[in-house]
Amino acid sequence: MTKKLAALDVNKCIGCMECMFACSRRVGRGGFDKSAVRVRSAGGIERGFVIVACRACENPPCAKVCPTGALRERKGGGVILNEDKCIGCGFCAQACIMGAIFWDSERNKPIVCKYCGECANYCVHNAIGMVEVKAEA
Amino acid sequence: MLTQAKDMNRVLYIDLTKKDNKIENREDLFDEYLGGSGVAIKLLEEECPKGIDPLSAGNPIIFAVGPLTALYPSASKTVAMFKSPLTGNLGESHTGGRSAMAIKLAGYGAIVIKGSSDIPVYLAIHGDEVKFKDASSIWGIEAVAVGRILREVEPGAGVRTIIRIGRAGEKGVRYACAVCETYRHFGRLGLGAVMGSKKLKAAVISADKSIEIPKDKRKEYKLVYDEIQDVVVETDAMEKYHDLGTAGKIYEMNKLGGMAYKNLESASAPEEIAREFSGENIAEKYLSRRVSCAHCPVGCIHLASLRELYEPGYYFKTTTIPYDNETIYALGFMLGMKSAEDYLRLIDVVDRIGMDAISTGVTLAWATEAYERGIITKEHTDGLDFHWGDVQVYSEAIEKIVAMPNEFYQNLAKGVEHVSSIYGGQDYALAFGGNEMPEYHTGIACYLNNLTGARHSHLDSAGYDLDQKLIGKEFTIEEVVKGLLKEEEWRQILSSLVVCFFARKVYSAERVIKALDAIGIENWTEEKLEDLGRVIHRAKMDFKFREGFDLAKLRIPKRIFEVPTPHGFLKEEDVRKAIEIYGEMIGGDIQN
Numbered sequence: 001m002t003k004k005l006a007a008l009d010v011n012k013c014i015g016c017m018e019c020m021f022a023c024s025r026r027v028g029r030g031g032f033d034k035s036a037v038r039v040r041s042a043g044g045i046e047r048g049f050v051i052v053a054c055r056a057c058e059n060p061p062c063a064k065v066c067p068t069g070a071l072r073e074r075k076g077g078g079v080i081l082n083e084d085k086c087i088g089c090g091f092c093a094q095a096c097i098m099g100a101i102f103w104d105s106e107r108n109k110p111i112v113c114k115y116c117g118e119c120a121n122y123c124v125h126n127a128i129g130m131v132e133v134k135a136e137a
Numbered sequence: 138m139l140t141q142a143k144d145m146n147r148v149l150y151i152d153l154t155k156k157d158n159k160i161e162n163r164e165d166l167f168d169e170y171l172g173g174s175g176v177a178i179k180l181l182e183e184e185c186p187k188g189i190d191p192l193s194a195g196n197p198i199i200f201a202v203g204p205l206t207a208l209y210p211s212a213s214k215t216v217a218m219f220k221s222p223l224t225g226n227l228g229e230s231h232t233g234g235r236s237a238m239a240i241k242l243a244g245y246g247a248i249v250i251k252g253s254s255d256i257p258v259y260l261a262i263h264g265d266e267v268k269f270k271d272a273s274s275i276w277g278i279e280a281v282a283v284g285r286i287l288r289e290v291e292p293g294a295g296v297r298t299i300i301r302i303g304r305a306g307e308k309g310v311r312y313a314c315a316v317c318e319t320y321r322h323f324g325r326l327g328l329g330a331v332m333g334s335k336k337l338k339a340a341v342i343s344a345d346k347s348i349e350i351p352k353d354k355r356k357e358y359k360l361v362y363d364e365i366q367d368v369v370v371e372t373d374a375m376e377k378y379h380d381l382g383t384a385g386k387i388y389e390m391n392k393l394g395g396m397a398y399k400n401l402e403s404a405s406a407p408e409e410i411a412r413e414f415s416g417e418n419i420a421e422k423y424l425s426r427r428v429s430c431a432h433c434p435v436g437c438i439h440l441a442s443l444r445e446l447y448e449p450g451y452y453f454k455t456t457t458i459p460y461d462n463e464t465i466y467a468l469g470f471m472l473g474m475k476s477a478e479d480y481l482r483l484i485d486v487v488d489r490i491g492m493d494a495i496s497t498g499v500t501l502a503w504a505t506e507a508y509e510r511g512i513i514t515k516e517h518t519d520g521l522d523f524h525w526g527d528v529q530v531y532s533e534a535i536e537k538i539v540a541m542p543n544e545f546y547q548n549l550a551k552g553v554e555h556v557s558s559i560y561g562g563q564d565y566a567l568a569f570g571g572n573e574m575p576e577y578h579t580g581i582a583c584y585l586n587n588l589t590g591a592r593h594s595h596l597d598s599a600g601y602d603l604d605q606k607l608i609g610k611e612f613t614i615e616e617v618v619k620g621l622l623k624e625e626e627w628r629q630i631l632s633s634l635v636v637c638f639f640a641r642k643v644y645s646a647e648r649v650i651k652a653l654d655a656i657g658i659e660n661w662t663e664e665k666l667e668d669l670g671r672v673i674h675r676a677k678m679d680f681k682f683r684e685g686f687d688l689a690k691l692r693i694p695k696r697i698f699e700v701p702t703p704h705g706f707l708k709e710e711d712v713r714k715a716i717e718i719y720g721e722m723i724g725g726d727i728q729n
Contacts, residue, residue, distance in 0.1 A: 040295030
């Protein structure tokens, strides 16, 4: 079953950034320079938070602009990155109007959500969670 | 840039006079004192000359984070140290927000700010880049608006902290605070005034780095992390601090008779007042959002939303206001407020102007009683008619404390210890060690905490907690002093790691050692941690003694003996004896 990450209820987000930390922790890092999910205030904490994460689009714009075929569509929505093919042009990040493709400046490669759900495991207030792609259609 | 946790020992030194900075590796300090309070007190010893005026260029401001910062849940606090303009000795205040994460991931274990700028400036610290920027156009602006402006002009949205002062700090109100992320504060002991004296309006610090977990430790790190996360989420911390927040204990504290009301005229307010100010009532009527500090799943920060008609013609405004236990006490109970709405309005005033809510409330409570007793007249108050519960008068008084239109307000801006030494009424001037008292009137332990705690803060040794545990039990004064000292010593470790005190039950010695080990900081033992706690505590006390603090000269306001606690009436001779025992316990060098 194909799953994707979703903002279940952004009003439940307390801005703890545990999702961001969890994502970089997968590769043994404390911080968020490898994180494919971001949380920031919606222009001041009183307005609440914005959760920026890959929506796993059907027909994803990021894949369409990839000149080398490094980003290919995942069955059911979203993309899979083949890093070997990626030349680091950054077109994918520009094409994502959600701003959900982040940049690894160390390696000059995009940071693309792998839909693993590690971030959601640490969201104790259930602001984000994994959902089945089909259930949303 | 990538660093391992054991190498996170860079100290950024900033000179505001010369507009210069340098970075030094201080593994000597971080290896021995961990970080936070431990490293900060050592830097304070190095950087703060004996006997200097706290509002002079020579007083350093030190921000320090610790080895667990950005790596474990609820290791979310930053320690600020400086010489306090309020007490004249140790200034130490903690805050959360995003400050700790931002400082650590900008690549620093500590930041030392010295000197004084000739023009208003703010610091823009983005990783290794340090810039001094002209703050002339934001000088004189309230703390909330400064955040709004800098948010737009500086990069780092979501991964930065904005520490700033309001007008109170600029004008040198001795209990001015520094505001962080709009709703968090380095509240106590006057950091805001020290920043103001340096013409430092704000510091924006943003993260651009990561900490690498050694390859052979990654499995262990994840296991320890998950254990801590589970405990944080499953202990009562979550329920206690997330649901109603710290305000959740207001009603019970009042019922217990441990809540100072109207300048401690009594230790509990009438039932209808307690209901009005209860966490339950405020949550039902005003709670609009709960938020957390970076890397803490608890979310204890409670924000109220207040919709008001402020001018005829449908001019409404909606204000978001943070509330918690201590501000409900200081600006609600102490000032005899009758409605939660008025209390929220007053917090908003205090927040915008940038003053410590506890000190402001206690100082105004003294002024109200002094006015009622006729020591203070309308001539002093510049025409204000101080009386309990009047939010309008108190709001105007707060403006006057900052504007200082006459000598009385100049004195009021120096705190209740000072103002009462000029006009009298010391018997009911509720400061301990020069710091205005926190909420509790629970018994001897809370006052010993206030008197002997290095920061004169209820969080030094949680005396209020010990008092409650001792209700109905037999105990000796020695046991109380010993218990408080042990708690304060252990809290030095927590504030060196730096872990939020709300997660204190999670971070047992055993777990701390495991957590350190899993990020490559090895060879700590329970004994070593306990020893270090003692060393840091004594270093803080030594700094106080060096600056003239004297246990034998501690003033104890008579009022606390006139109102019964849940343990009955306290006796001055018991408190004095306890202070003496405390002096003996911490060693001979107290008779300076």
